[in-house]
Amino acid sequence: MTIEEAKTTRDEQRLRDPERTKFEILAVATQEFANRGFAGARVDEIAAKTRTTKRMIYYYFGSKERLYVATLEKSYEDIRVTEQNVDVENLDPVTAIRLLAEFTFDRHEANPTFSRLVSHENMQNAQFVTAASGFPGLERPIIKMLEQVLEHGRADGVFHRDIDALDVHMLISSFCFFRINNRYTFAANFGRDPVEAGRRSIYRQMIGDVVVEYLTSSPT
Amino acid sequence: MTIEEAKTTRDEQRLRDPERTKFEILAVATQEFANRGFAGARVDEIAAKTRTTKRMIYYYFGSKERLYVATLEKSYEDIRVTEQNVDVENLDPVTAIRLLAEFTFDRHEANPTFSRLVSHENMQNAQFVTAASGFPGLERPIIKMLEQVLEHGRADGVFHRDIDALDVHMLISSFCFFRINNRYTFAANFGRDPVEAGRRSIYRQMIGDVVVEYLTSSPT
DNA sequence: AATATAATTAAACAACTAGTGAAATAAAAT
DNA sequence: ATTTTATTTCACTAGTTGTTTAATTATATT
Numbered sequence: 001m002t003i004e005e006a007k008t009t010r011d012e013q014r015l016r017d018p019e020r021t022k023f024e025i026l027a028v029a030t031q032e033f034a035n036r037g038f039a040g041a042r043v044d045e046i047a048a049k050t051r052t053t054k055r056m057i058y059y060y061f062g063s064k065e066r067l068y069v070a071t072l073e074k075s076y077e078d079i080r081v082t083e084q085n086v087d088v089e090n091l092d093p094v095t096a097i098r099l100l101a102e103f104t105f106d107r108h109e110a111n112p113t114f115s116r117l118v119s120h121e122n123m124q125n126a127q128f129v130t131a132a133s134g135f136p137g138l139e140r141p142i143i144k145m146l147e148q149v150l151e152h153g154r155a156d157g158v159f160h161r162d163i164d165a166l167d168v169h170m171l172i173s174s175f176c177f178f179r180i181n182n183r184y185t186f187a188a189n190f191g192r193d194p195v196e197a198g199r200r201s202i203y204r205q206m207i208g209d210v211v212v213e214y215l216t217s218s219p220t
Numbered sequence: 221m222t223i224e225e226a227k228t229t230r231d232e233q234r235l236r237d238p239e240r241t242k243f244e245i246l247a248v249a250t251q252e253f254a255n256r257g258f259a260g261a262r263v264d265e266i267a268a269k270t271r272t273t274k275r276m277i278y279y280y281f282g283s284k285e286r287l288y289v290a291t292l293e294k295s296y297e298d299i300r301v302t303e304q305n306v307d308v309e310n311l312d313p314v315t316a317i318r319l320l321a322e323f324t325f326d327r328h329e330a331n332p333t334f335s336r337l338v339s340h341e342n343m344q345n346a347q348f349v350t351a352a353s354g355f356p357g358l359e360r361p362i363i364k365m366l367e368q369v370l371e372h373g374r375a376d377g378v379f380h381r382d383i384d385a386l387d388v389h390m391l392i393s394s395f396c397f398f399r400i401n402n403r404y405t406f407a408a409n410f411g412r413d414p415v416e417a418g419r420r421s422i423y424r425q426m427i428g429d430v431v432v433e434y435l436t437s438s439p440t
Numbered sequence: 441a442a443t444a445t446a447a448t449t450a451a452a453c454a455a456c457t458a459g460t461g462a463a464a465t466a467a468a469a470t
Numbered sequence: 471a472t473t474t475t476a477t478t479t480c481a482c483t484a485g486t487t488g489t490t491t492a493a494t495t496a497t498a499t500t
Contacts, residue, residue: 016467016476037343040259043458053478054459064458118405119339123257126404140409163426166410171430174398175391182397184346185338189360190386206383210391210434217433236447236496263488273449275490280447284488444499453490460483469474 022060024050029057030071034116038068038124069128072121075114082107083141093153097215098208100145101172105204108176109195115181143169150215159215168211175207242280244270249277250291254336258288258344289348292341295334302327303361313373317435318428320365321392325424328396329415335401363389370435379435388431395427 028049032041043064047054061067086103088096108115121129146165153159179194187193194203248269252261263284267274281287306323308316328335341349366385373379399414407413414423 018476021476035343037257037260039256042456044456055479056477058459059476116343118402119343122402122404123255123336123339123343124260126408129405129408143410161429166412167422167426169410170398170406170414171395171426174394174402177398177402178390178394182338182342182394184342185349186390188346188349190363190389192386194390202387206387206391209381209437209439210430213433213437214430217429217437219429238447241447262486264486272447274488275450276448278489442500445497447494447496449492449494451490451492453488455487455489457486458484461481463479465476465478467474467476470472 018060021050021052021056025052025057025060025067026071026074029067030075030113030117033068033071033120034113037120038065038128041068043067065128072117072128075117079107079111079114080140082111083145086141086145088145088149093149093156093158094212094216096149097146097153097168098212100142100149101208101211102204104142104169104172105176105207108173108180109200112180115177118177119181153215160218161215162219163215168215171214172207172211175203175210179203238280241270241272241276245272245277245280245287246290246294249287250295250333250337253288253291253340254333257340258284258348261288263287285348292337292348295337299327299331299334300360302331303365306361306365308365308369313369313376313378314432314436316369317366317373317388318432320362320369321428321431322424324362324389324392325396325427328393328400329420332400335397338397339401373435380438381435382439383435388435391434392427392431395423395430399423 025046029041029046032046032049035041041064043054043057046067047057057067061070083103086100088099091099121127143165146168150159150163150165150168183193183195192199245266249261249266252266252269255261261284263274263277266287267277270276277287281290306320308319311319341347363385366388370379370383370385370388403413403415412419
């Protein structure tokens, strides 16, 4: 269900739908928190962008902070679900690792909201992500997949680097994250918008090449 | 002059020192804006952490926004100065590019404040960096150096990739930036703090290897 | 030394913001 | 038919926050 669906479907059958109300609040709040951060977001503004009222936000979520945490949890859960749909089981390691890199590349581009939430969390030392340990979606499927591909690649003798899944993930994520999240200052500083449509395929191939060349090369 | 110097030197000779007052406000404001962002920072808090009063901030900087822009300008200028002190003129291209990568790596670690300011700027679509065009420090020395090294490397036949300085810079910066700025969520999500002292040399070498292997490998 | 200028302090203002309380309404569930 | 639950309205508080008015005093100038 998208926000638009939730909005348009409303009132057609039921005048009251707690699930839909909660969903809409959460969806709007996610956008607001992603765009302005926890401190910058305004409860009144979130309420105004929903079909419901500020009072309902407190009715269902209790406080601005609990609403914020709820958006974080939902966003992490969504990422986990997305990653579960990737399958590189039967591919050769080089193809598989490139595919995982491209998947992460696409995910960042398709869902900048998540990256923005993450960025804001880091700017406040991840206080809410850390506080809510037992956070759902913390075992990220992508890591398991990377581990298998790396093991496979080493067994086949095509990967020669002594590096584990977490660091490969960091290498891939950093590039994809930076391209999306630092788009504006990069464009302002260097006169090149890295998210410009025409350059997309260049960067998508680039991160794949970077990872493949690194893993397949030998330490000196 | 550091903040500490400005604080301790104060009052020894003169009770009033506009330059020192301005400097201290700017230094404290930079920390506050870097830590909390423009919206999250509090003028009262900035004032409280200086030796002077809130009124002086308005006396010298006019508004919170102009103070913020001043910290941005100062920070960019500092980076430019730092980059000007790098010299890779007489090194072979592979050594030079690795040195530039390591320089950027070190710079991010030594100055997380700048990265945080940049991150916050991006979260608000770089509205202030963009607005203040004619911004000082926008021609970054590192780009010129990368251009020369890349040209040299291609002339020598050791670099085979068709990639320009800006994209190499993005590859290097993204890794260094992510390691520092996404430290907290990365640690919370994956149980590994990428800024932990013991892992520093691994990542420092890794970004060098990644860039060198990518540039020296051939497109397929 | 007298005066003017610039730096500094103290306090107040006005707008904003998260959260609450209370009361009323009515759709759904029982 | 009755109870429960979801929803709206709206005024209000208590605390915060960016900004300003006015008075004070150190330093520079004449």
